[in-house]
Amino acid sequence: MFLHFSSYFGNLFKISLFRFEKISHMKALVLKEKHQALEYKDVETPSPKEEEVLVDIKAAALNHRDVWITKGLYPGLKFPCILGSDGAGLLDGKAVIINPSSNWGNNPSFQNKDYKILGLPDDGTFAEKVCVPRNKVYPKPEHLSMEEAAALPLAGLTAYRALFSRGKVKQKDKVLINGVGGGVALFACQFAIATGADVYVTSSQASKIEKAIELGAKGGANYTSPDWVEQFQKNIGGFDLIIDSAGGGGFNNLVKLANFGGRIVLYGATRGIITELNPRIVFWKQLSILGSTMGNDEEFKDMLDFVDLYQMRPVIDEIFDIQDGNVAFEKMDKGLQFGKLVLRIDN
């Protein structure tokens, strides 16, 4: 009997809360199911849990990860979802930037099993507001616009760990950035140039090589040219550090291009399985092939300090209104951009 009363009053209490609570809504780019277009529509505003904050997003940026999720090519898919790992905005009136990396754990060498990236499984930044842990919010670098700041987090962090923590880049190193068109590759290119390394790039597009040279790269090669490896060997010799996200059948070319004691940092697999790797060259040249993904909180902070120190600006290819999100996704899918694709959110 007592239980019944309790349950009755409990329900009354819930109903009254529901009645007086204003259900708040926000606009977000929603992916209902894979292979579908994104929809910019009203959704319920998320409520921050303990230790979380609700950030007003002013700009967000695309990563390949987002495109792969729309195609169903990513582990742990969950629909409907709001994508977006990169965002900058306002928290309590202050300009902030978000670290999309969560649950790395205590070992700087690798991430925990429950490591996650903002924008799947948790809803991401392609929305007017996003809930994130309070300790993932950092002051926006002052010299950057909201759009520039939004371009930085995921790709900047990945490039920072690959180049510094794993690749141990140093002044005067000869560095090759393989496939400079990608977001991470371009940050790696900029960071390495700022460090005082001699940076070379590859791309399948001459215009991207030219743009990298404008940023301070010493030269480049079109990797669709049949003799690009020999040309590099003849003209430059070899490289102390190579940054690659392709893998695939051409990986052994990077092994050939590495100097004795060289490091090849691998942070992607866009060309799939490496089908030829000569172990004789790997051991005789004492090479290090180093896998790298994202980065930990310390590296995110160090990356922001580095960007601040050198007053670096992310390269932005194009800024879209968030309503035009699908156009931005199509452009990224075609891989024609040089620099980041940013979504502006006016709210």
Place this chain on the structure above:
Amino acid sequence: MFLHFSSYFGNLFKISLFRFEKISHMKALVLKEKHQALEYKDVETPSPKEEEVLVDIKAAALNHRDVWITKGLYPGLKFPCILGSDGAGLLDGKAVIINPSSNWGNNPSFQNKDYKILGLPDDGTFAEKVCVPRNKVYPKPEHLSMEEAAALPLAGLTAYRALFSRGKVKQKDKVLINGVGGGVALFACQFAIATGADVYVTSSQASKIEKAIELGAKGGANYTSPDWVEQFQKNIGGFDLIIDSAGGGGFNNLVKLANFGGRIVLYGATRGIITELNPRIVFWKQLSILGSTMGNDEEFKDMLDFVDLYQMRPVIDEIFDIQDGNVAFEKMDKGLQFGKLVLRIDN
């Protein structure tokens, strides 16, 4: 006219030197040409140049390198030659061990272009005497016999660099030694056990796995068994450090067996080209694939100190008289030994 006189007296002087100089001879195992049997025969005793010494060899040991040279499968072949990288003997009445590694250079990360290993191009230890640079001669570890000391240099140095300098082995690491039959692999196994790591091995022969367990390994798997990878995954989980000299088609199994943040040190290529390497696993698990070959003078000294500290004894499979060198070469070629094959030189 003056020139004629000078030349005449010069020749006289040479002839008189020749007359009074005793031409000294020694016995050596000579390889006249590839694919030929070795001949144990008299050759001229070498004369030490400046900064060189002549060591009386008491024991020498075989390495796969020696066998490959007899088959013509090694760069920089030169015939006739006296093989042998490993030796222990007497210098001025003191027991010594020889470091076979020369011209490493100043960078601990990799060897110089003119790096060389004793026993090709320079004549090696399969002889009564060998000429080596004075600074390559170290006191023999006191607890080792001449035969045990001779078993140590090349394989011990290679294992030491692979395991410590490159693999950064530490106490409680789970370590996999792939193919424990080889000389380097067996030293890596012993060194890792002495360090306090949990060591597992693979071999194609059950007897070798058993012998490794007698030395202190925790377990092993026969890599010819179709489910050895799954069995290891089920029973042990994964490995923090894997030491491999095979490469080849099975290398991706090692990548699968590596823990997050794991290191795979590669110091050989007996199975040839690596035909499958999944870059997605390499970057997501933040693996390091580290080429390693031989070692520098500092590492040789550290290796001797380590062997002394733990009073370690190389495993010797069999000792042959140097006259029976061809029998030892045949045994190594068949790969049936567990431990080093040593040649004893009675002179």
